Amino acid sequence: MNKFNSSKKIIIIWDFDGAIGQINSTLPYNFNFESLEKEISNVEYILDKLDEYNIKTCFAITGFSAENGKFPYVFPDLIKKISDRGHEIASHSWRHEWIPLFTNDQINKSLKRSKMSLEKALNFSKEVVGFVPPHNRPMTWLMKGAISLGDRGIFPFFKLGDTSQLIKLLLINNYKWVRISHNNIFQKFNFLKRNITGKIYKYKNIFILENHYTGFDDRVIKHILETNHSTYTISAHPLMLSLENKIESKINFENFLKKITESNQQIEFILPSNLLL
Numbered sequence: 001m002n003k004f005n006s007s008k009k010i011i012i013i014w015d016f017d018g019a020i021g022q023i024n025s026t027l028p029y030n031f032n033f034e035s036l037e038k039e040i041s042n043v044e045y046i047l048d049k050l051d052e053y054n055i056k057t058c059f060a061i062t063g064f065s066a067e068n069g070k071f072p073y074v075f076p077d078l079i080k081k082i083s084d085r086g087h088e089i090a091s092h093s094w095r096h097e098w099i100p101l102f103t104n105d106q107i108n109k110s111l112k113r114s115k116m117s118l119e120k121a122l123n124f125s126k127e128v129v130g131f132v133p134p135h136n137r138p139m140t141w142l143m144k145g146a147i148s149l150g151d152r153g154i155f156p157f158f159k160l161g162d163t164s165q166l167i168k169l170l171l172i173n174n175y176k177w178v179r180i181s182h183n184n185i186f187q188k189f190n191f192l193k194r195n196i197t198g199k200i201y202k203y204k205n206i207f208i209l210e211n212h213y214t215g216f217d218d219r220v221i222k223h224i225l226e227t228n229h230s231t232y233t234i235s236a237h238p239l240m241l242s243l244e245n246k247i248e249s250k251i252n253f254e255n256f257l258k259k260i261t262e263s264n265q266q267i268e269f270i271l272p273s274n275l276l277l
């Protein structure tokens with residue numbers, strides 16, 4: 001990125017889980033058909049809202065959701081529609097795995113198959129080059145001094161408990177960017193004043209979108225307007241737009257779009273894959 005280019009860039013990434021994601025989320029026995037319908041109708045709402053502002057974003061989608069089958073358990077046509085309206089499609093794994101608990105071979109297959117099924121849903125018109133790990137795991141990245149005890153599968157007992165291992169597999173499968181969550185010990189204790197929406201940098205042959213911010217509240221609006229970082233990464237879940245009084249609520253999302261676009265600052269919304277240009 002050109003640091004002399006003064007415009008600020010915002011990347012929005014939606015974690016679009018689908019039915020398989022809901023089944024494999026932290027409360028796997030809470031499947032709810034209404035939530036599934038709500039998630040999809042919120043995606044339609046997001047697409048219309050973003051069109052109003054002419055903003056393009058990224059949707060990270062579980063690969064299984066791109067398979068042929070019955071709507072709304074799978075939705076390849078919707079995935080194609082999202083892409084046709086100018087948004088980027090990234091992989092959110094094959095079936096929303098808690099990565100540290102799986103073997104190398106399983107995650108390798110998840111990366112391969114999700115990329116393939118999503119690209120097939122796009123009629124192979126676009127390549128899927130981004131990966132958004134489900135549950136934001138692993139959060140441990142030893143090389144960066146980041147250790148998380150919340151990973152359930154802890155390195156070295158679980159190989160994929162360390163982000164370096166995940167990155168190896170991403171490189172093998174031709175992914176070009178990944179969203180990573182971790183706190184090193186300094187950030188944990190807030191010794192470093194940092195970009196709360198994370199930094200973006202190249203590591204080996206892949207772009208790391210680090211420590212994104214979840215949601216659209218006043219805190220992040222203020223952060224974007226009052227600081228001068230080159231990039232800001234924000235994540236959200238379509239389903240969460242329906243929850244009032246949450247950071248990801250619809251009211252906050254609309255307020256975010258309005259305040260950011262009405263500010264007189266040079267702010268641009270970009271896709272993660274634009275980083276590769």
Ligand SMILES: [Zn+2]
Pocket residue numbers: 015016017021092096134135
């Ligand atoms: Zn997810």
